């Protein structure tokens with residue numbers, strides 16, 4: 685049995701509620717999402733060999749790049765201009781989550797040849813619970829507009845990777861890795877949210 689979609693739980697709502705309570709904090713959060721979309725885009729390019737690139741992969745790359753762009757545009761419109769991701773409040777926690785996911789999934793023996801769809805499946809599954817939950821609580825109108833556009837594409841990506849014929853027993857391992865890393869990430873981000881700058 686393959687793992688089903690993630691469901692929204694109280695911890696996601698509580699975490700996002702804390703983020704949107706402060707305008708500055710929310711801009712930091714949007715900047716992190718932009719960074720993660722960009723990292724996702726790069727990871728696709730790095731994990732798929734030149735000879736295997738097809739129209740569908742190019743579409744995926746271009747859509748993830750556009751998600752990074754749309755979110756960064758909201759950050760700049762909000763007044764956080766020309767700021768490097770290196771200096772983002774949540775940047776390091778976000779890196780740890782994504783790098784950890786990438787490395788642990790790559791280390792699974794069954795990931796041979798499945799790195800790209802495996803990581804993508806895990807990411808889209810998380811995105812499809814976090815973005816709708818975020819859309820419900822944010823009051824940033826530009827963000828809502830961007831997020832609705834992004835979400836329509838993420839739903840298609842989610843469906844696309846949901847149709848990949850992964851070997852039996854593979855996705856439960858991938859899901860377990862992601863579900864262990866996500867709470868570590870939100871715990872770290874929650875601590876950072878409380879810190880004064």
Ligand SMILES: [Fe+2]
Nearest residue numbers: 721748751838
């Ligand atoms: Fe995306």
Ligand SMILES: [Fe+2]
Nearest residue numbers: 808837838841
């Ligand atoms: Fe996506």
